[in-house]
Amino acid sequence: MPPKPKTENERQQLRTLIIDAARDLFVSRGVEAVTMREIAKRIGYSATSIYLHFADKEAVLRAICDTDFLALANALKDIMQIADPVERMIALGQGYAEFALSHPNHYRLMFMAARTPYDPAQLTLQQHSAEQDAYFQLKTVVSNVYAAARFRYDLQDVDLIAQTIWAGVHGVCSLQITMACDKWVNWSDISERLELMQAVLIRGLLREAL
Amino acid sequence: MPPKPKTENERQQLRTLIIDAARDLFVSRGVEAVTMREIAKRIGYSATSIYLHFADKEAVLRAICDTDFLALANALKDIMQIADPVERMIALGQGYAEFALSHPNHYRLMFMAARTPYDPAQLTLQQHSAEQDAYFQLKTVVSNVYAAARFRYDLQDVDLIAQTIWAGVHGVCSLQITMACDKWVNWSDISERLELMQAVLIRGLLREAL
DNA sequence: TTGTTAAATTAACAATGTTAAGTATATTGA
DNA sequence: TCAATATACTTAACATTGTTAATTTAACAA
Structure with a gap:
C-alpha cells in the first residue's frame, strides 16, 4: 500500500521476506510445484512485486541457496x-x-x-x-x-x-x-x-x- | 492418419516411439524444458495422442526410467x-x-x-x-x-x-x-x-x- | 499546487499440461 | 450392401504458469 521511496535497509528486508517465504514453500513442496503467485500471497504482495527484487524465479532460488x-x-x-x-x-x-x-x-x-x-x-x-x-x-x-x-x-x-x-x-x-x-x-x-x-x-x- | 484398430504389437511400437523421442529430448534439455507438443511433433503426432498411451508426462518419464x-x-x-x-x-x-x-x-x-x-x-x-x-x-x-x-x-x-x-x-x-x-x-x-x-x-x- | 519518481497493482500474454469434443476410417452385423 | 459401432487421431478449449506492459497510488521537490 505505501508507495514511498524505501531505504536500502527496507529493500533488503523485503528481499529476505521473499526469500524466506519462497524457501518455506520450495522446501515443503518442491521448486516446480510452487508458483510465484503463491509466494507473493504468502507475504501479502502481488506476484509481480517479486520481480522488483529478483529477475525471475531462478534468481529467487539462487538467493535462497546463497543464504x-x-x-x-x-x-x-x-x-x-x-x-x-x-x-x-x-x-x-x-x-x-x-x-x-x-x-x-x-x-x-x-x-x-x-x-x-x-x-x-x-x-x-x-x-x-x-x-x-x-x-x-x-x-x-x-x-x-x-x-x-x-x-x-x-x-x-x-x-x-x-x-x-x-x-x-x-x-x-x-x-x-x-x-x-x-x-x-x-x-x-x-x-x-x-x-x-x-x-x-x-x-x-x-x-x-x- | 490411419484410424484402423491396431494390434497390440503396433501399439507397443508407438509406445516405444514416444519413449525414444521423449528420452532424446529429456536427456538433451531436461525434463521440465521439454513440452508434450514437442515430443509429439518429433514423431509426427499431435500432443494429445501421447495421452492415448500414457496417463501424463510423469508416466512417460517413468516408462523411460524403466527401460x-x-x-x-x-x-x-x-x-x-x-x-x-x-x-x-x-x-x-x-x-x-x-x-x-x-x-x-x-x-x-x-x-x-x-x-x-x-x-x-x-x-x-x-x-x-x-x-x-x-x-x-x-x-x-x-x-x-x-x-x-x-x-x-x-x-x-x-x-x-x-x-x-x-x-x-x-x-x-x-x-x-x-x-x-x-x-x-x-x-x-x-x-x-x-x-x-x-x-x-x-x-x-x-x-x-x- | 504541480510535476516527478518510486512502489505497487491490475491487465494482459504466450506457453504449458491436460480434457472435451469432433472427425474420419475400418470392421461388424443385418 | 449399408447402417452402426468402435478406434485412432485431431482440433478446440481450459486453467495455470512465468513474465511484461500499462496503470495507479502516494510521497517528496519545485
Missing part, C-alpha cells in the same frame, strides 16, 4: 573447534550429514538440483562467496590432518582427498534422499550406512586404523 | 563374467560410473530426480522389475566376495556393504554431474576421484590390500 550455504557453514563452525584433527574431520562429515538428512529438500536445492551455471561475469565474484565456505572448512580440516601426517603416504593431493570424503558422505545422503522410498532396495538403517561410510573413508585414507 | 534401468543392467552384464569376485566388484563400480558419466542427464533421471513414489498398488509388481536388476547384480557380486571370505571380519551385512559401495560411486558421479561447473571447488580430475574412491572402498571393506 543456505552460509547457514550450513555456520552449523559446522562449532565442529571446527574440536582439537584433534582426525576427530574434527569425522565430526565434520557427521555434521554435514545431519544437515542433509534433517533438511532433505533444502539439501536437494543446494547440492542435487540442476543449476543453470551462473553467468560468467559472476564467476569471479563468486570466488569467495559463502557457497564455498563449507567446502573450505572441509579442505582446511583435511589440510590439518595432512599436516599431522596422518594420511597414507601415497595421498598428496588435499583437494582430491577432500573431494573423496565429500563424495562419500554426499553419496550416502543423496541416495537416502532420492531412493529411500524405493522398496526394491532392502535399505539398511541410514545411520549404519553413514557409519560404515565414515569407517571406510577413515580406513581407506588414513595411515593406520584410528 | 533405462534395464539398459544399465544389460551394460553391466558382460562385467559379471569376470572370474575373480573382487575384480568383478571393482569392474562393476567402474562400469556403473561410466554409464553415469557418459549419460549424465540419463543418470539424473534415474537416480537423482525427485520421484513421486509409485502408487502403492504397484509396489508388489515392482518387486522384481528391471529397476532392481543393477542393484541385484551388485548385491550378487558382494555376496560372492563375502563367500570368498574377502571382506573384513566385522562386516556381515551384504546389503549394507552393497549400499556403501553404491553410495561411494554414486557420490562421485552425482557430485560431478551437479557441481562440476561450480568453479569454487578446485575439482581434481574425475577419473582420479573415481579411482581414489574405489581404492578407499577396497581398503576400507576388504580384509587386506588387494
